[in-house]
Amino acid sequence: MHSKVALVRRPSPRLADGLVTHIERQEVDAELAGRQWAGYVSALQAAGWTTVEVDPADDCPDSVFVEDTMVVYGRLAVICRSGAPERRAEASAAEEAVRGLGYEIAHIVAPGTLDGGDVLKWGGTVWVGQGGRSNAEGLAQLRQHLAPLGADVVGVPLTTVLHLKSAVTALPDGTVIGYPPLVDVPDVWSGRFAPVPEEPGAHVVILDADTVLMASSAPRSIEAMRNNGLEVIDVDISEFEKLEGCVTCLSVRLRGL
Numbered sequence: 001m002h003s004k005v006a007l008v009r010r011p012s013p014r015l016a017d018g019l020v021t022h023i024e025r026q027e028v029d030a031e032l033a034g035r036q037w038a039g040y041v042s043a044l045q046a047a048g049w050t051t052v053e054v055d056p057a058d059d060c061p062d063s064v065f066v067e068d069t070m071v072v073y074g075r076l077a078v079i080c081r082s083g084a085p086e087r088r089a090e091a092s093a094a095e096e097a098v099r100g101l102g103y104e105i106a107h108i109v110a111p112g113t114l115d116g117g118d119v120l121k122w123g124g125t126v127w128v129g130q131g132g133r134s135n136a137e138g139l140a141q142l143r144q145h146l147a148p149l150g151a152d153v154v155g156v157p158l159t160t161v162l163h164l165k166s167a168v169t170a171l172p173d174g175t176v177i178g179y180p181p182l183v184d185v186p187d188v189w190s191g192r193f194a195p196v197p198e199e200p201g202a203h204v205v206i207l208d209a210d211t212v213l214m215a216s217s218a219p220r221s222i223e224a225m226r227n228n229g230l231e232v233i234d235v236d237i238s239e240f241e242k243l244e245g246c247v248t249c250l251s252v253r254l255r256g257l
């Protein structure tokens with residue numbers, strides 16, 4: 001029985017060579033990134049999460065963004081085949097780690113592509129960004145794997161950001177938050193969509209029913225969350241943001257077998 005376990009992965013020494021797609025490349029301070037990663041891991045631990053390190057992948061610059069390697073639903077971990085061929089080598093060690101924790105394993109296979117960052121889950125619905133890293137075949141395979149578990153898998157068009165969860169994430173009560181200029185179809189969540197005033201303000205990791213983790217680069221959104229009664233723990237992840245990373249992508253949250 002595991003509860004509140006998070007997979008994390010130490011940054012590669014080649015982090016600065018990570019992919020950038022929608023933003024200008026900026027210089028990454030690898031040493032600062034290392035400290036920020038340690039701060040992120042400590043924040044998870046302080047909130048009661050046990051962290052498990054996936055074996056490092058020093059040759060894979062983007063391996064720290066471990067969320068993209070899998071989609072975990074119930075006791076099943078669906079191992080992704082990234083839409084970025086450069087990132088496909090990251091998956092095998094992540095698979096070993098989650099298998100070692102007792103999860104059942106399924107795979108997205110060619111020609112399907114799926115990045116974990118494109119998958120938003122809440123209350124039995126699984127939304128999958130389409131138009132970037134994850135294709136229709138990847139979505140169809142995910143739907144097939146999750147159907148026996150009762151999940152409703154829904155495609156969502158995506159044009160302006162890397163992953164669906166770069167645009168929207170869900171609060172503990174199921175409200176979907178997003179920075180409107182980057183959300184193609186807010187109507188998907190009509191009645192439960194709430195705008196935030198900053199792009200990184202759209203990214204939350206749910207730590208428990210009352211607490212979320214957010215990036216300190218979104219002070220106005222953090223204030224709005226606090227005013228709405230949520231506890232917010234904030235972490236500086238500037239070096240990962242330079243590579244289009246956000247708080248969600250630095251871990252895979254496993255909420256219990």
Ligand SMILES: NC(=O)NCCC[C@H](N)C(=O)O
Pocket residue numbers: 018019020021062065067068084087116117118162163165166243244245246248249
């Ligand atoms: N789930 C995420 O938001 N992942 C961020 C991945 C960033 C990485 N530089 C990439 O382009 O794949």
